[in-house]
Amino acid sequence: MAENKEIKNNQENQDVFEKQFLSTPQLIWRALKRHKFGMVSMWILIIFYIFALFADFLSPMDYRVQHIQYKFAPPMKVFWKDVTGKSTGPHVYLYKRVKDPVTFQSTYNPATYFDRFVAYDDLNFDTEKETELSLQEYNPDFESTVTNYLFVLKYETYAVDKNGKEYKIDSQIKEEPLVTFEELGIAGKTVEADENGYISTDQIPLLKGDKVLLSEENSNLSKVFYFEENPKTKRNLDRYNLKKEDITEFKKYVLLDTISVETEEDFYEYYPENLEKVKLKTFNIKFFTHGWEYKWLGLIPMDLHLFGVEKSKLPYFAEDYATKDGIIYLWGADKFGRDMISRLVFGSRVSLTIGLLGIAITFTIGLFLGGVAGYFGGWIDEVLMRFTEILMSIPSFYLLVSLSAILPSELSPAIKYILIIVILSFIGWPGMTRVIRGMTLGLKETEFIQAAVALGYPSGRIIWKHLLPNTATYVIVSATLSIPGYILGEAGLSFLGLGIREPSASWGLMLAQAQNITALTNYPWLLLPGLFIFITVLAFNLFGDAIRDALDPRALGH
Structure with a gap:
């Protein structure tokens, strides 16, 4: 008992020392490391985003090229x-x-x-x-x-x-x-x-x-x-x-x-x-081999890939001679004979970045309108809040489907991707605006805001330099917890055929091939996009919980 008590006292003394002499970022990192699931989730997300960044390099086959003679091919045995x-x-x-x-x-x-x-x-x-x-x-x-x-x-x-x-x-x-x-x-x-x-x-x-x-x-x-x-x-x-x-x-x-x-x-x-x-x-599976050509980040021409096989010389594969990649399906093929690994890593670019871009737009609008409504009040607050309430009263799913359906079908995949982000952001900002407005109403009565007003600071400076920075903790936590909603929203639209379309790739679009019982029973590898969506959403939620705990003032000793 005495030994356990001594260990506990030493730990408490160490905590007191750290809280007195460590900086705020160091205290946040210390609190975050105590959340084991959060740390695991963080590294999973880092790996996923690295995969998305180097999707061209990691893809053994061109994700757009169809090998129709291999439709629904099962994973190859090595x-x-x-x-x-x-x-x-x-x-x-x-x-x-x-x-x-x-x-x-x-x-x-x-x-x-x-x-x-x-x-x-x-x-x-x-x-x-x-x-x-x-x-x-x-x-x-x-x-x-x-x-x-x-x-x-x-x-x-x-x-x-x-x-x-x-x-x-x-x-x-x-x-x-x-x-x-x-x-x-x-x-x-x-x-x-x-x-x-x-x-x-x-x-x-x-x-x-x-x-x-x-x-x-x-x-x-x-x-x-x-x-x-x-x-x-x-x-x-x-x-x-x-x-x-x-x-x-x-x-x-x-x-x-x-x-x-x-x-x-x-x-x-x-x-x-x-x-x-x-x-x-x-x-033979070769590493760091040359295959199909691409432009990394859309700028640097390359043909280097992490792994791949040589291309068959048989004319039977003549339709594939436009590319240099050999045929290797370690995770199987889809209904057009395209490699699942290549489609998954390319699909991650859409499914993972759409959340980051979505919250960037949503939170910018929400912070600005919420800050303006809460600070000025009066008729500005009334107009903005009534407008947000109208938007929030519309069922988001039907609004999402309606806005997506009116997009012209001839749009390029890049433009379609941007418009989907805008649509998802358009639906998400009212909730953020109301929360920021409520926080601003409380903050503007504090002494440091009243002092800034008394000193004659412009309203814009007070909002952006003093009010909104004090909502940063909530914004960071809310952002990590909101990203899964954008990922699921894009996946749902693409699954219904209203989002990303062929020959582009996203996890939702890929998952649409597994929507019948025949595919589920005979081609279970088509469910891999659903598994990655599940892992990503779970990782963001766990990481969001960890961030919330790490930013808790009690964890920082405040």
């Missing part, structure tokens, strides 16, 4: 080892969209293509000759540059009866730019590579010409589809005299027909027996 089991650093693979013919559900599977492959060509030359092929590189054998190659794959569906006998009921040939690891037959397996990184085709079932099993289905839904809803398979099943009760399952296989190679001059085909060895393409 691999640390390649198919040989060798640690090669963080890397990703492109996605191949696979649609289930029965359920019509689309899934994205990691897929690749050949960085290089070596084949014996006995079709276009007098003698069998080994040829090494690489995309967008000059090939001396062809005397031309290889521009593209496609996998010509044959997909076959078999019905399996109770005796295990298989009947082919469907066959489709497709030209694919990518091939999944399941189709290659090496999913979950480790293969060996030579000293140059080539993998022998003997280790890859698809490239050997083998038939690779993709899936086995035994559901009633599959039976209904193949027996009743698909005319082609139904005819084949009838030809085999197969009944539903005879079938135990359906198997899907894939096999390689040919590899189609295009050059600037000609067209070639390679069969599985021509293939000798291949290198599978990986997209």
Whole structure:
């Protein structure tokens, strides 16, 4: 007990010393540090605003460019080892969209293509000759540059009866730019590579010409589809005299027909027996890499980014050749195939700055009108207060929607952004005006204000130099607590389609894509903007509480 009492006395003596010899800012900082949640919130907000400032640098992909073949793509898995089991650093693979013919559900599977492959060509030359092929590189054998190659794959569906006998009921040939690891037959397996990184085709079932099993289905839904809803398979099943009760399952296989190679001059085909060895393409995640071009702060031309991957050379992505960024979706993609990370950091510029600019306008108007009304009183006070009461009596939500709806749709995103700030500020200033007016009414009766009047100071100087500075504590606290309202207001307008519009980005606009149950259940990453709105609003409220406690006169020893 004596030890605890001594510690308490020492703490009290330290507090007395600090209150006597520390400056007011130092006392405020000391009080603020005692609010743990407030300090955490402060650092979260600092990080968010740094992200907004360096959004271009932090974005691995151009937030405006659409990759429609990757709409609603899920977050990419980051691999640390390649198919040989060798640690090669963080890397990703492109996605191949696979649609289930029965359920019509689309899934994205990691897929690749050949960085290089070596084949014996006995079709276009007098003698069998080994040829090494690489995309967008000059090939001396062809005397031309290889521009593209496609996998010509044959997909076959078999019905399996109770005796295990298989009947082919469907066959489709497709030209694919990518091939999944399941189709290659090496999913979950480790293969060996030579000293140059080539993998022998003997280790890859698809490239050997083998038939690779993709899936086995035994559901009633599959039976209904193949027996009743698909005319082609139904005819084949009838030809085999197969009944539903005879079938135990359906198997899907894939096999390689040919590899189609295009050059600037000609067209070639390679069969599985021509293939000798291949290198599978990986997209290594590189830091401080060069990608799409931008102007930092709208002034400095740059193309440096924190991280990214190289751009694919496949013509399949030809529509994206206007940009230099590779495809990487660490947090998934939206309905237009745009990167969520890039959209989020760019959206933060709107969602975070709109609060700061909004309170700057609102508080300037509120301080001026409130100070004038409280100081002069009389008919000026009556006119201003009646006007503010009229505005406050109008439902703010409907006023907000009405003012936003009358804005011309052809306005540029920048002008639209400024007008939204003005609209939000227009709604927010009456409340601030009434509070400042009330505080001014009390302050103008104090001795130092009466002394300033007696000395003949101009009214404007008295208001701005003496009255309004004494409301600073309330203004600071109110500002930090008001910013979340502006953020939510912009988010609500953009969510309803009345705020920021495509192709610009804001958290509210992004969240509008998650307003149906299909998106919520199938694409949960679309809710990330809502999570950031929640964190930001909570952080501002906690930080506002901390500021309020830190500015409390009792905390400063006054």
